Amino acid sequence: METFLNTAFSFPTVVFSILLSVAIIYWLISLFGMGDIEADGDIDASGDFSGLMVTLGLQGVPLPLVLTLLFLTGWLASYFIDLIFGALIPSGLLHWLYGAAVIFAALVLGLLATSVLVRPLRPLFRRAFLQPLQKRIxxxxxxxxxxxxxxxxxxxxxxxxxxxxxxxxxxxxxxxxxxxxxxxxxxxxxxxxxxxxxxxxxxxxxxx
The missing domain is CATH 2.40.50.140 (Nucleic acid-binding proteins)
Structure with missing residues (x-):
């Protein structure tokens, strides 16, 4: 348990721990009816950002869910990378450079994993949203x-x-x-x- 806490709440994994905590708080607020999750079958954002999400294969599900999956998979990647290699890196500037590299690698791995995870979820949100959309659009x-x-x-x-x-x-x-x-x-x-x-x-x- 001590190893888990030290890794989860130390740089670089702590960055994803914070992001994942924010996502969990968002879902808890939504669960108790204080928020609104739009199952709109696509991402509500600016054109350039939406185009990027389509390119990455992250379209078709609500943006909060995409971000939650990204934070979760990024956290897992960062945690296990740091667990294996963190003790080998000396403190100081080298450790900060190592942390930045881990964050970048975890984001890339998280994006790849999230693009795979959202594929089976798209039909669920499409069925919930597509019929009303057809009538209005x-x-x-x-x-x-x-x-x-x-x-x-x-x-x-x-x-x-x-x-x-x-x-x-x-x-x-x-x-x-x-x-x-x-x-x-x-x-x-x-x-x-x-x-x-x-x-x-x-x-x-x-x-x-």
């Missing part, structure tokens, strides 16, 4: 955040009820980065959305 404007949108690939950002949603979008008319479009239909098999350019939608030229 058709007709919503969006902005292309990928380099282009075609019939087979593309990403867009829409704002729904004040929340930023990053969605997989498809279009019969090629769209470029930051071009405006309007969501017209859901594609269940791909969990994506058909869109048309804003000009076509508002002039009635789209095929629907």
């Amino acid at each position: 058709v007709g919503t404007p969006c902005v292309v955040i990928s380099s282009a949108v075609t019939e087979v690939s593309g990403r867009g950002e829409a704002i729904l009820d004040g929340a930023h949603l990053v969605l997989q979008i498809r279009s019969h008319s090629p769209l470029s980065h930051r071009e405006g479009a309007v969501i017209i239909e859901h594609i269940p098999d791909e969990n994506a959305w058909w869109v048309v350019p804003e000009s076509e939608f508002y002039t009635g030229d789209s095929a629907g």
